[in-house]
Amino acid sequence: MGMSPADWFRAARDADSPQRRLGRAEILRVPPARGTRIRCIRGCVWLTMDSCPEDVVLEAGESHSITARVPALVYALESDSVVEVISCVSRASTRGSPVPAFSAT
Numbered sequence: 063m064g065m066s067p068a069d070w071f072r073a074a075r076d077a078d079s080p081q082r083r084l085g086r087a088e089i090l091r092v093p094p095a096r097g098t099r100i101r102c103i104r105g106c107v108w109l110t111m112d113s114c115p116e117d118v119v120l121e122a123g124e125s126h127s128i129t130a131r132v133p134a135l136v137y138a139l140e141s142d143s144v145v146e147v148i149s150c151v152s153r154a155s156t157r158g159s160p161v162p163a164f165s166a167t
Contacts, residue, residue: 081146084138090145092134097150100136101125105143107136120145 081103082090092098100109102120109118112132119139120126128134136145 080148081144084136084143084145086138086141086143088138090136090147092128092136092147094131094133095149096129096131098128098134099125099146099148099150100128100134101146101148103144103146105138105140107138107143107145110135110137 084090084105084107092100094112100107100120102122102124104122106119106121109120109126111117111128111130111134114130114132118126136147
């Protein structure tokens with residue numbers, strides 16, 4: 063069965079948003095970009111970065127900036143978690159407009 067017009071609209075709107083809703087155990091891939099900021103808006107997520115010895119757990123209201131140019135994974139520890147991922151590089155190139163810096167898995 064295909065997507066309804068409302069589903070298509072919702073998907074197109076969400077593709078332009080720096081925020082992503084994740085279900086429990088869902089993973090979000092973040093491409094390498096120094097200065098990318100991950101902010102947990104709702105729920106709780108686990109952030110792991112390639113070649114970094116320490117992982118980070120973010121709860122609602124907390125954020126973390128990636129200081130190295132490495133890929134990262136955001137793993138939802140709770141259902142209905144919401145994260146915001148903004149690339150510092152993308153923001154500068156678009157005059158301050160937040161630009162999504164991730165790919166869903």
